[in-house]
Amino acid sequence: MKRIYTIDIIIRSMMIHFIEGGGFSGNIYLIEGDHPVIIDTGWDANIDRIAPQIEQALGGKELDKIILTHRHVDHIGGALAIKKKFGGTIYAQKEEAEALRQGDPESTGARMFGTRVKPMDVVDLDDGDVIDLGDGGSLKVMKTPGHTTGGICLLDSEGGLFSGDTVFTEGGVGRWDLPTGDFKMLLKSIEALAELPIVSLYPGHGMPAEKNGAEHIKLSLKNLKGYGAYG
Ligand SMILES: [Zn+2]
Structure with a gap:
């Protein structure tokens, strides 16, 4: 009998540009496509450092959406x-959108960092929403509270997870001690993420991981449970 071996080949066709956050600034990701999307925008209202990279990635197109993973000033x-x-x-x-519409200096962390957040127009998203990227790609909104009360992760249609400050590579986890943060909620959120077959992990700080995203998240869960034992 002839045996047929199958090999799982993971192909991620999405073109994702990574703009590394400098200093306190969060990472920025730009997904190319029919409807280009930016996920998080960094700390600084002065975008001179990042504008050339965005311009090149867009190749003359307009941005379609600017999606913010949570309300913190280093991301918005x-x-x-x-x-x-x-x-x-x-x-x-x-919930995050409401704080941004108000330009809330407390829960955005603006006052803590000695800066201000200008009130901005924001369209609401919630858990389960699906964002069409064109070219057959999409992003699914997953509410993952704990770092902030309404923080989200975005799961792309090829197994990539944009995780904001909920979970980082190499077993990192978001802080839960800032306004609206909650340890138990964060634990529950990371437990849910650890069930998913995540390929690539694109966190809000530090380096992304193109492969083995699920392993990084499992390590984060293990670490968070360890902190819980002391907290
Ligand atoms: Zn944050």
């Missing part, structure tokens, strides 16, 4: 400047 600070220069509608989970 560049949103209005990016929108002004490259277009796009700003989206965030509805």
Whole structure:
């Protein structure tokens, strides 16, 4: 009998540009496509450092959406400047969106870092929403509270996870001691993420992992359970 061996080949066709956050600034990701999307915008309203890379990635297209994983100033600070220069509608989970519409200095961390957040127009997202990227690609919104109350991860249609500050590579986890943060919620969120067959992990700080994303998340879960034992 002839045996047929099958080999799983993972092909990620999505073109994702990584703009590394400098200093306190969060990472920025740009997904190319019919409807280009930016995920998080970094700390700074002065976007001179990042604008050339965004411009090159867009290749003359307008941005379609600016999606914010959560309300913190190191992820949303560049949103209005990016929108002004490259277009796009700003989206965030509805609890986070409300804080951004108000320009809330406390829960965004703006006051803590001695800066301000300008109130901005934001369209609400919530758990389960699906964002069409064109070219057959999509992003699914997963509400993953714990770092903030309405923080989200975005799961792309090829097994990539944009995880904001919920979970990082190499077993890192988000802080739960900031305003609206909660340890138990964070644990529950990371437990849910650890069940998923994540290929690539694109966190809000530190380096992304193109492969073995699920292993990174499992390590984060193990570490968080360890912190819980002491916390
Ligand atoms: Zn954060």
